[in-house]
Every structure is written in structure tokens, then in C-alpha cells.
Amino acid sequence: MITPLGWLERVPTYKEKQQELKDRDLSTYGFLGYPLLQTADIIIYRAKYVPVGIDQVPHLEISREVARRFNYLYKEVFPEPEALLTEFPKVVGIDGRKMSKSYDNAIYLSDSPEIVEQKLRTMMTDPARKRRSDKGNPELSPVFQLHKIFSTKEEQDEVEEGCRTAGIGCIDCKKILIKNIFKVLEPIWKKRSELIGNPERLREISEKGTDKARKVAEETMRIVREAMGLI
Numbered sequence: 001m002i003t004p005l006g007w008l009e010r011v012p013t014y015k016e017k018q019q020e021l022k023d024r025d026l027s028t029y030g031f032l033g034y035p036l037l038q039t040a041d042i043i044i045y046r047a048k049y050v051p052v053g054i055d056q057v058p059h060l061e062i063s064r065e066v067a068r069r070f071n072y073l074y075k076e077v078f079p080e081p082e083a084l085l086t087e088f089p090k091v092v093g094i095d096g097r098k099m100s101k102s103y104d105n106a107i108y109l110s111d112s113p114e115i116v117e118q119k120l121r122t123m124m125t126d127p128a129r130k131r132r133s134d135k136g137n138p139e140l141s142p143v144f145q146l147h148k149i150f151s152t153k154e155e156q157d158e159v160e161e162g163c164r165t166a167g168i169g170c171i172d173c174k175k176i177l178i179k180n181i182f183k184v185l186e187p188i189w190k191k192r193s194e195l196i197g198n199p200e201r202l203r204e205i206s207e208k209g210t211d212k213a214r215k216v217a218e219e220t221m222r223i224v225r226e227a228m229g230l231i
């Protein structure tokens, strides 16, 4: 009600997706209104910070605008949520584009070790390295972008030097990455399989979280109705 259509139409990812996914019908409110749905999910808890990737920052901008507009029209109810970025605010997908479900280029926490290994083994490299003896530029390789997140400084230096001089092959380079990503994912896979084997515990966690969230949401809605003069 308080969000002009133009605000939604100018969200950069909306325009980008329209360009990129030309074969899909994106002229639906479900797609256009998605950032508004996200806004509702954020501001209903009166969140001050939202942990997001860099690509979500424009979406968050609209949440800030909606919060600001409501506060201006009615009463100071919503904090303007700020992005909480990590040291690595962007993770590339296996094809070098941003990691996204729509591009089917993501590594999921639910992927099995075999699938993760397969995805990493076939991951895009610097196209200049067609043969083992071709020298490459690691900065043009998404594999190296993941090394920057998951590998030690020494390993990064080794890979960088090896790539530029053709001293290391892409398969060996990826093996180092696979080893390091597995180190991070193994405890997650373990925890996940424990939880999947214990549906009772899962239900308990979900109900506890739902109760906690519902209390905050109900209180927000009470404040909102009051601010709008509806009660």
C-alpha cells in the first residue's frame, strides 16, 4: 500500500533477471513483489541488521525505503535494516557467475560429498589453460576465487604461482580446493545427517523458533495497527 510500483521496478536485480532469463515469464507480481516479501520478512522482526551477500544489498535498500516511508507516514516503528556483510560478501558459482539457484550453478549444503566433488572437478577455469602446459591467470578463474575463501595463504600463493607458470595443472589445483572445502563441509554434513535421522528433534527446533518469531511478529503488528490508528 505504501510502496510505489516504480520502487519495485527499479530494483537492479529485477532488471538484470529480466535481461538474463528471457525464456521465462517474469511479468508476474510474484517476481516483481519478491523484494517486498523479503522486506516484510525483515521488518516484521524490526531487525537492525541482516546477514546478506553483496547481491542482496539493493534488495535491502528497498526494505530501508519502505521502513522509512512507514515511519514518515505513521510513526517511528521500524529501524532501517542495515546489511551485515562478511569478509567474503560474494561467492562465485561453478560457472564463474554469481552463485544462484536460478543459474543452477550453486553448491548446496544438502549436496552429497560425491556431488560437491563432481561440481568442483568440472568447475570452470581460466579458458586460456586448454592444455596442461598453457599458462593461466588465476584472477580469471572462479576456482581461484574459491581458493581465496577456503585455502591458506601458502596454498593460494602456491596455486597462483603454479597457474601463472603452468607449474600446476587445473586438476591438482582443484584437488587442493576440494580438500579444503570438504574440511568446512564435513561437520555440516555430519550435523545434517544427525538431524535428518531425528525428526522429533527437528520438529522441536522448528516449533521453538516459530514460537519465538511469532511473539516478536505479533508485537510488531500490534504496534503497527496502533500507529495506523486501527486499534
Ligand code: SF4
Residues within 6 Å of the ligand: 124, 125, 126, 129, 136, 137, 138, 141, 142, 143, 144, 159, 162, 163, 168, 169, 170, 171, 173, 174
Ligand atoms: S590452475 Fe587453478 S586457478 Fe589456474 S586456471 Fe587452473 S583451476 Fe583455475
